[in-house]
Amino acid sequence: MSETVTVPEAPTAGKADVILDVDHLQVHFKLRGAGLSRILGREGGIVKAVDDVTIALKRGEVFGLVGESGSGKTTLGRAVLGLVPITGGLIRHQSLDGGAPVDIASLKGKKLRKHRQKLQMVFQDPHAALNPAMTIETQVGHPLVIHGRAKGAELKAKVKSALEHVGLAPAEQFMSKYPSDLSGGQKQRAVIARAIILEPEVLVADEPVSMLDMSVRAKILQLMLDLKQYLQLTYIYITHDLATAKFFCDRVAIMYLGKIVEVGPTAEIFAEPRHPYTQALLKAIPDVDPSKMVPRDLPRGEIPDAARPPRGCSFHPRCPLARAECGWEPRDLKAMVDEHWTRVSVEQFEKEQALVGNLKELNTDKLKVKLEPAHGGSVDELWTMFENIRTENPEEPLWRGVTRMEKVKDGVVIEFAKPAEIALHPVGNADVSCVLY
Amino acid sequence: MKRFLKPFQQTTGLARWIMLIGIVIVFLFIIVAIFADFIAPYGFNQVEVDGVRFVKQAPPGPGHILGVNDQFYDIFSRVIYGARTALEVVLLSIILSLVIGVVLGLLCGYVGGWVDRCLVFLMDAMYAFPSLLLAIVFSFLLSGLMKGSGIISAALSLTVVYIPRYFRVVRNTTLSAREATYVEAARAIGAPNRTIMGRYLFTNVIQSVPVIGTLNAADAISTLAALGFLGLGIQPIDASEWGYDLSRALDDAASGIWWTGMFPGLAIVLLVTGLTLIGEGLNETMNPTLRKRRFAAIVLPERKPKAKVAVAAEVVTNDIAESAYEEIVDDGEVKP
Numbered sequence: 001m002s003e004t005v006t007v008p009e010a011p012t013a014g015k016a017d018v019i020l021d022v023d024h025l026q027v028h029f030k031l032r033g034a035g036l037s038r039i040l041g042r043e044g045g046i047v048k049a050v051d052d053v054t055i056a057l058k059r060g061e062v063f064g065l066v067g068e069s070g071s072g073k074t075t076l077g078r079a080v081l082g083l084v085p086i087t088g089g090l091i092r093h094q095s096l097d098g099g100a101p102v103d104i105a106s107l108k109g110k111k112l113r114k115h116r117q118k119l120q121m122v123f124q125d126p127h128a129a130l131n132p133a134m135t136i137e138t139q140v141g142h143p144l145v146i147h148g149r150a151k152g153a154e155l156k157a158k159v160k161s162a163l164e165h166v167g168l169a170p171a172e173q174f175m176s177k178y179p180s181d182l183s184g185g186q187k188q189r190a191v192i193a194r195a196i197i198l199e200p201e202v203l204v205a206d207e208p209v210s211m212l213d214m215s216v217r218a219k220i221l222q223l224m225l226d227l228k229q230y231l232q233l234t235y236i237y238i239t240h241d242l243a244t245a246k247f248f249c250d251r252v253a254i255m256y257l258g259k260i261v262e263v264g265p266t267a268e269i270f271a272e273p274r275h276p277y278t279q280a281l282l283k284a285i286p287d288v289d290p291s292k293m294v295p296r297d298l299p300r301g302e303i304p305d306a307a308r309p310p311r312g313c314s315f316h317p318r319c320p321l322a323r324a325e326c327g328w329e330p331r332d333l334k335a336m337v338d339e340h341w342t343r344v345s346v347e348q349f350e351k352e353q354a355l356v357g358n359l360k361e362l363n364t365d366k367l368k369v370k371l372e373p374a375h376g377g378s379v380d381e382l383w384t385m386f387e388n389i390r391t392e393n394p395e396e397p398l399w400r401g402v403t404r405m406e407k408v409k410d411g412v413v414i415e416f417a418k419p420a421e422i423a424l425h426p427v428g429n430a431d432v433s434c435v436l437y
Numbered sequence: 438m439k440r441f442l443k444p445f446q447q448t449t450g451l452a453r454w455i456m457l458i459g460i461v462i463v464f465l466f467i468i469v470a471i472f473a474d475f476i477a478p479y480g481f482n483q484v485e486v487d488g489v490r491f492v493k494q495a496p497p498g499p500g501h502i503l504g505v506n507d508q509f510y511d512i513f514s515r516v517i518y519g520a521r522t523a524l525e526v527v528l529l530s531i532i533l534s535l536v537i538g539v540v541l542g543l544l545c546g547y548v549g550g551w552v553d554r555c556l557v558f559l560m561d562a563m564y565a566f567p568s569l570l571l572a573i574v575f576s577f578l579l580s581g582l583m584k585g586s587g588i589i590s591a592a593l594s595l596t597v598v599y600i601p602r603y604f605r606v607v608r609n610t611t612l613s614a615r616e617a618t619y620v621e622a623a624r625a626i627g628a629p630n631r632t633i634m635g636r637y638l639f640t641n642v643i644q645s646v647p648v649i650g651t652l653n654a655a656d657a658i659s660t661l662a663a664l665g666f667l668g669l670g671i672q673p674i675d676a677s678e679w680g681y682d683l684s685r686a687l688d689d690a691a692s693g694i695w696w697t698g699m700f701p702g703l704a705i706v707l708l709v710t711g712l713t714l715i716g717e718g719l720n721e722t723m724n725p726t727l728r729k730r731r732f733a734a735i736v737l738p739e740r741k742p743k744a745k746v747a748v749a750a751e752v753v754t755n756d757i758a759e760s761a762y763e764e765i766v767d768d769g770e771v772k773p
Contacts, residue, residue: 081625083621083624083625110629113627113628113629114627116625116626116627117627120625120626121622121625123618123621123622124618125618128617128618128619129618129619129622130619130622131619131622131623131636131637131640131641132619132641133640133641134636134637134640142623142626142628142636143626143627146626146627146628146629146632147627191622194622194626195626198626
């Protein structure tokens, strides 16, 4: 391994069983602005798909990454293979061959391609992950050909053995077939065969069963567990399906908007979820008990825009337990006023909208905003409107974050609490990033 | 190979006949072109036999079955050799434009960036010109540069016209194919870029190229004839060219001499028709939105009371999944 890049020893290097050490990883994507701003050379925003994530993956474990769509779990998985440009942080891989740890984030070109022999991936959509113009034999064996590890009869024998290991037996029956001749489950087995033929150390499984029939799911997961035993694999299992994560993973990390909000042993997380988001996710698992059919307190609203994540804890606008220091900001007030308008009569909406205008001044990062009445309305009217909204629902978590609402000469001043520093910290056997603990 | 032939076997009536007729016509022209030396009674620029000049503008008859034209050439021999010229030029130009267009399209689509922008701009600029105008300009330039090699310069000027067509199609399909999961999977197994382009993208983006190829060939025949008609193509002493013969026949038509123009013209029409038919037939078979699959008729056995009958029915469901199911039909449900 003379070609590999050596990196400074990790602070966690004492733990010999850490195979993959993701250290403050950042994957940020630059957004291209829309038509006019692109012509004028204005920069678009930045999406923090993975923002400052630290994970230590132990050898031989199944590590689950759980989150909603857009939480950055797939990007994190792809970053481990160096398939997305990494903007910051390190991914230290301590190979089984005992060499110095390799930083995948700084590998490039040929070295990165060579290193991928040790890290493989299983994709979500088996129908798209196989080249439609190649026979199963050719594509399953192609990794070996690319890395020059086998050819001729040896290659054929290895392909045969890989296919049989994933349950495509007799292998001869599948080798000359094209992907279009196989069923979804068979395709996913072929994808797994292609991933394990290089005998990798880490296998990133990106929702490997979400596109499959229920009847096939359990079989594929069992196959993956068998392969783990047989090949001593370490899995990163990416999913939005908590039920399979509970069955399959040793440890899980819950991701929300590019950050890990809670990470710990599967049993601990499922028995005693601490972060409000984890609690909400667990409540959303369908249950056969008819008395629990409709979960009552699912998180409100949608996952926010990743290009402008909320301040403080990203979950605070949807959190039922949010507190003053969770990072409330003027944008949340706008969302709340919009929501308030969905409940009032048309006349009241028109009156109130004329009074507050388009609420542009709420689109700011400042902790203090001053709202001025628009279209000749008076300060008193504006003040009454906010008072009314407040008395309408005083339990609204937003008001916990408002430290001051004051009537001044030409408007209403609203001030928000200072956000607390929120980071992962140990609580019980797990790590949680929430101000509640 | 079997996979390649599969769409042909699955064509239905019309598409199959269109393609078959086209193939027969083009095959005839190819035979004629290859064996021109044996089929044609005279050389393409022969004006006399044993020191006796042919009779100028002699009508079809014994000795000259299609007559003689105003330059003392035997028309039948000119038409036969013309097939050779046409096919040589078209084949050369199609192969060249196909190779250049596909390779550039694949590179641009995969690499992207400023290389892509520059080439797309260039190709669009070329595409914006009427193809005949572009061919005229290039044959004018090339005939100055390459004296004496009429066929090659004609082929090159046609190549220039057709490169953008392959380029656009291949680039656009590559652009969408490179985002496909199987390309990412190829990167994940450590495939270098040239392997991804050669083994993963190439085979998936060239599917529409044969259709464009044959349709372009038909177009190229007429463009070549147009160049010859304008006197910019191949000179009569270099090779026989239908378009040139047509232009010479222009004056004859007024004086009732129909045979000098009729036969070269007929040859052009026939070959263009043949190639177009192949192209259309291929399009019908390869294009999934036009393609109609052949459904095997379900033959039910005669009705036997109180007996369970197994009916094998070949069910072709859609593009992706095609397999033969064995359908067990309860006799009670089979209505006559």
